[in-house]
Amino acid sequence: MDDFLLRALAGGLGVALAAGPLGTFVVWRRMAYFGDALAHSALLGVVLGVVLDIDPQLGVIATCLLLALALALLQRQRRLATDTLLGIFAHAALSLGLVALAFLETVRVDLVAYLFGDILAISTNDLYWIWGGNLLALAALTLIWRPLLAATVHEELALVEGAPVFLARLAFILLIAIVVAVAMKVVGILLITSLLIIPAAAARRFARSPEGMAALAGVLGCAAIGAGLWASLRWDTPAGPSVVVAATALFALGQLIPGRIRR
Amino acid sequence: MSAEPLLTVENVSLTLGGYLILNDVNLQVASSEIVALIGPNGAGKSTLARIALGLIRPDRGRVWRKPGLRLGYMPQRLTVDATLPLTVQRFVTLSAHARRAQVQAALAEVGAASIIDAPVQAISGGEMQRALLARALLREPDLLVLDEPVQGVDVNGQYELYDLIGNLRQRRGCGILMVSHELHLVMAATDHVLCLNQHICCSGHPDHVARDPAYLALLGRDGARRLAVYHHHHDHRHDLHGGVVAGFPSSPAPASLSGEEEIKPRPTDERDG
Numbered sequence: 001m002d003d004f005l006l007r008a009l010a011g012g013l014g015v016a017l018a019a020g021p022l023g024t025f026v027v028w029r030r031m032a033y034f035g036d037a038l039a040h041s042a043l044l045g046v047v048l049g050v051v052l053d054i055d056p057q058l059g060v061i062a063t064c065l066l067l068a069l070a071l072a073l074l075q076r077q078r079r080l081a082t083d084t085l086l087g088i089f090a091h092a093a094l095s096l097g098l099v100a101l102a103f104l105e106t107v108r109v110d111l112v113a114y115l116f117g118d119i120l121a122i123s124t125n126d127l128y129w130i131w132g133g134n135l136l137a138l139a140a141l142t143l144i145w146r147p148l149l150a151a152t153v154h155e156e157l158a159l160v161e162g163a164p165v166f167l168a169r170l171a172f173i174l175l176i177a178i179v180v181a182v183a184m185k186v187v188g189i190l191l192i193t194s195l196l197i198i199p200a201a202a203a204r205r206f207a208r209s210p211e212g213m214a215a216l217a218g219v220l221g222c223a224a225i226g227a228g229l230w231a232s233l234r235w236d237t238p239a240g241p242s243v244v245v246a247a248t249a250l251f252a253l254g255q256l257i258p259g260r261i262r263r
Numbered sequence: 264m265s266a267e268p269l270l271t272v273e274n275v276s277l278t279l280g281g282y283l284i285l286n287d288v289n290l291q292v293a294s295s296e297i298v299a300l301i302g303p304n305g306a307g308k309s310t311l312a313r314i315a316l317g318l319i320r321p322d323r324g325r326v327w328r329k330p331g332l333r334l335g336y337m338p339q340r341l342t343v344d345a346t347l348p349l350t351v352q353r354f355v356t357l358s359a360h361a362r363r364a365q366v367q368a369a370l371a372e373v374g375a376a377s378i379i380d381a382p383v384q385a386i387s388g389g390e391m392q393r394a395l396l397a398r399a400l401l402r403e404p405d406l407l408v409l410d411e412p413v414q415g416v417d418v419n420g421q422y423e424l425y426d427l428i429g430n431l432r433q434r435r436g437c438g439i440l441m442v443s444h445e446l447h448l449v450m451a452a453t454d455h456v457l458c459l460n461q462h463i464c465c466s467g468h469p470d471h472v473a474r475d476p477a478y479l480a481l482l483g484r485d486g487a488r489r490l491a492v493y494h495h496h497h498d499h500r501h502d503l504h505g506g507v508v509a510g511f512p513s514s515p516a517p518a519s520l521s522g523e524e525e526i527k528p529r530p531t532d533e534r535d536g
Binding site: 027028030146147149150152153154156157158159160161162163200201204207208209210212213 | 313316317318334336338341343344346347348349350353354357358359398402408
């Protein structure tokens with residue numbers, strides 16, 4: 001195998017390993033649109049990186065973290081529903097990014113690569129970001145697992161029982177921001193949420209415990225990366241979308257397998 | 264019975280979005296005491312319970328909990344998302360480290376030992392209430408706060424839950440604060456009733472149902488043993504907007520199960536004990 005293929009595989013697996021378990025919480029907490037809104041701000045982060053002359057990846061992570069914090073604060077007000085708020089932020093951030101990009105005459109950015117990913121162009125530097133960010137996210141997730149799970153089932157009950165609910169929730173949205181930011185290279189802004197949602201949804205049918213579902217989501221995500229990359233090489237299709245198609249195929253296959261009838 | 268206070272709520276007021284939810288409310292629960300909080304929909308009962316639990320901060324007033332007080336809470340209506348695979352055992356130990364034997368014992372105490380391995384989405388409403396109670400008991404609480412514990416449970420299940428809650432007080436000596444939207448019927452074991460409608464309209468002890476033939480006919484003997492009737496003694500009414508109207512209604516209305524303004528003043532010396 002060529003080097004670029006190995007890097008693509010390593011990058012994809014790094015993202016899938018963390019996106020699967022984190023994605024289970026995104027599914028349980030019904031936050032699919034939240035990840036999407038964060039992803040849409042990534043382009044703004046790229047521009048920020050160029051303007052401040054720092055690593056674009058750092059700019060993307062900073063922008064995603066800031067947006068996540070802003071959303072967490074704004075969700076406390078009751079005037080606008082969360083989905084409206086997310087819709088405003090997502091599209092405003094994407095449009096702002098595109099407009100800001102137009103002002104940077106000297107910079108040429110491959111838009112398609114940002115929107116749909118460019119997994120075959122992953123560099124060694126990208127790999128550091130991906131594995132660093134995702135291992136950090138996975139480690140942090142195991143730390144906040146118990147309080148986050150309790151709060152996901154019933155927040156006030158968890159609070160009465162003394163769980164650090166607010167800390168866990170804040171940490172969780174920051175982890176999503178990190179995973180989304182470093183996953184941009186793999187599937188792109190428009191498809192990132194699929195890596196969070198589809199493996200988790202596919203794992204549901206076969207899981208008997210929350211932990212089992214998280215682990216299986218990670219495994220299925222990795223399988224989707226492998227299958228998608230292979231299909232992309234075999235039929236010369238775009239890699240990022242091929243990964244998403246593979247994940248969807250796994251999900252559909254899982255639904256077809258007859259299950260036990262439970263009480 | 265010792266009467267060590269566990270929780271005191273003093274002169275608490277709360278406004279939400281320009282609406283007065285609670286106005287100068289007082290509440291006290293002591294150990295081994297069962298306090299029922301009753302009132303119509305929107306009276307602020309759940310809000311007051313959540314203030315007592317420390318989940319909401321009141322605008323004015325003081326909330327005191329005994330230092331180190333262990334709280335058990337049974338919230339109203341809990342449903343777990345279908346996408347979350349969770350057995351009853353995991354559900355009751357979400358915040359507590361407990362061995363399976365302990366979980367089994369807690370579930371047995373509430374009469375639900377058989378559901379320990381069932382997915383939480385597959386159990387009935389009554390079983391969920393029992394699982395919630397078991398979860399609260401695993402914490403060995405000093406004070407149990409139960410928000411509509413029998414809501415959505417059939418009549419026989421309600422009586423069983425009432426027996427269970429009454430026994431818990433005796434066996435464990437914990438104080439119990441129970442929210443109910445029933446206006447005239449409370450659990451027979453209740454020591455003190457507070458009728459809330461933004462403010463405390465009246466409070467007192469419930470009377471035994473068995474003394475009142477009308478209720479006996481309505482509830483049957485089974486119900487009469489477990490329920491008590493609470494006779495309101497208001498000195499005011501509420502208009503449609505919740506504002507206080509001074510004075511009694513013009514004609515004395517018979518006790519009925521429908522509205523809080525229907526008042527049956529009665530002498531206090533008829534009470535048992």
